Amino acid sequence: MKIAITGGAGFIGSHLAAAYLERGDEVAIIDNLSTGYIQNIQYLMDNPAYKSRLDVKIDTILNPRVTAELIGPADLVFHLAAAVGVRYIIENPLESIKTNIQGTEIVLDLCSRFDKKVLIASSSEVYGKHLHAPLVETDNVIYGPSTKSRWSYAASKLMDEFTALAYHSTKGLKVVITRLFNTVGPRQTGAYGMVIPRFVEQALKNMPITVYGDGTQTRTFTFVNDVVHVLMELMKHQQAYGEVFNIGGTEEISIYDLAQKIVNKTNSNSVIEKIPYEQAFKKDFEDMQRRVPSIEKVKSFIGFEPMTDLDTILAHTIDYIRKTLQ
Numbered sequence: 164m165k166i167a168i169t170g171g172a173g174f175i176g177s178h179l180a181a182a183y184l185e186r187g188d189e190v191a192i193i194d195n196l197s198t199g200y201i202q203n204i205q206y207l208m209d210n211p212a213y214k215s216r217l218d219v220k221i222d223t224i225l226n227p228r229v230t231a232e233l234i235g236p237a238d239l240v241f242h243l244a245a246a247v248g249v250r251y252i253i254e255n256p257l258e259s260i261k262t263n264i265q266g267t268e269i270v271l272d273l274c275s276r277f278d279k280k281v282l283i284a285s286s287s288e289v290y291g292k293h294l295h296a297p298l299v300e301t302d303n304v305i306y307g308p309s310t311k312s313r314w315s316y317a318a319s320k321l322m323d324e325f326t327a328l329a330y331h332s333t334k335g336l337k338v339v340i341t342r343l344f345n346t347v348g349p350r351q352t353g354a355y356g357m358v359i360p361r362f363v364e365q366a367l368k369n370m371p372i373t374v375y376g377d378g379t380q381t382r383t384f385t386f387v388n389d390v391v392h393v394l395m396e397l398m399k400h401q402q403a404y405g406e407v408f409n410i411g412g413t414e415e416i417s418i419y420d421l422a423q424k425i426v427n428k429t430n431s432n433s434v435i436e437k438i439p440y441e442q443a444f445k446k447d448f449e450d451m452q453r454r455v456p457s458i459e460k461v462k463s464f465i466g467f468e469p470m471t472d473l474d475t476i477l478a479h480t481i482d483y484i485r486k487t488l489q
């Protein structure tokens with residue numbers, strides 16, 4: 164099969180590319196390297212067994228001609244190109260909105276014209292400021308004001324979902340929408356704010372662990388290999404077209420407890436420092452206090468759930484970051 168991946172040099176995209184190449188499929192990637200890194204896929208490009216089956220275009224999905232060249236020959240399209248990371252989005256609001264809204268529109272339009280099966284990566288951010296758990300796909304959304312730029316990410320991802328569902332209902336586009344909760348694993352960078360790689364690197368360097376706010380906010384974490392497996396499975400299920408799925412872990416942990424766990428697991432001398440949000444972000448920030456998915460729907464469609472527990476996720480991530488620091 165021919166697989167097209169937008170954002171294929173990103174953290175999740177690069178793992179997805181590796182999984183399809185390992186299976187013997189052909190993979191074409193487009194990535195503008197805004198938050199992706201060529202190093203994420205260099206090892207795939209250097210692998211002699213993959214060379215003839217991997218095509219990498221360094222370009223933006225906002226370029227319809229190049230994006231059409233990618234999507235035209237594909238059997239399956241995974242649209243993962245997006246501005247990611249709360250810190251990045253707050254610092255680059257306009258570019259983030261353009262990539263997320265115009266970029267997705269271009270991809271969906273091409274998939275519709277070429278009659279392609281497509282999966283789009285949405286985000287747990289679309290739920291907004293809920294305090295209840297678990298979050299179900301049919302829950303309402305609750306956002307802060309437009310003066311808090313964090314919510315532009317949620318709103319743009321929600322607009323992507325509306326657009327995808329409209330293409331499905333009006334043009335019969337075979338599209339699957341996935342809301343990814345906090346995904347973790349090797350090659351994820353802390354540079355755009357992601358908490359686990361940041362805490363692990365701080366712990367390994369015996370630097371203070373930067374807990375924002377009072378640390379009572381909670382998250383669940385999913386291992387990237389599990390996410391990739393679920394994405395690949397969902398594309399095999401015809402009933403999944405036109406549907407929205409949560410993909411996430413189920414072990415809820417507070418950010419303070421996460422920091423403590425990482426300090427213990429790395430035998431670090433780091434102290435845990437609580438940093439007020441105004442100091443961490445300067446402006447426009449509002450955190451989400453709680454974020455736990457219901458994964459009943461995805462389980463009922465594909466028959467399994469993400470398997471890797473938090474301790475194992477942390478073990479893999481610590482191991483990887485330790486090696487990069489050597």
Ligand code: UDP
Pocket residue numbers: 248249345356357358359361362373374375376380382418450451454
């Ligand atoms: N966080 C933190 N310190 C950091 C980075 C993140 O306390 O150095 C917190 C952040 O405020 C949020 C949680 O960790 O409550 C998860 O942040 P991340 O940016 O990884 O993902 P989010 O769930 O916010 O999209």
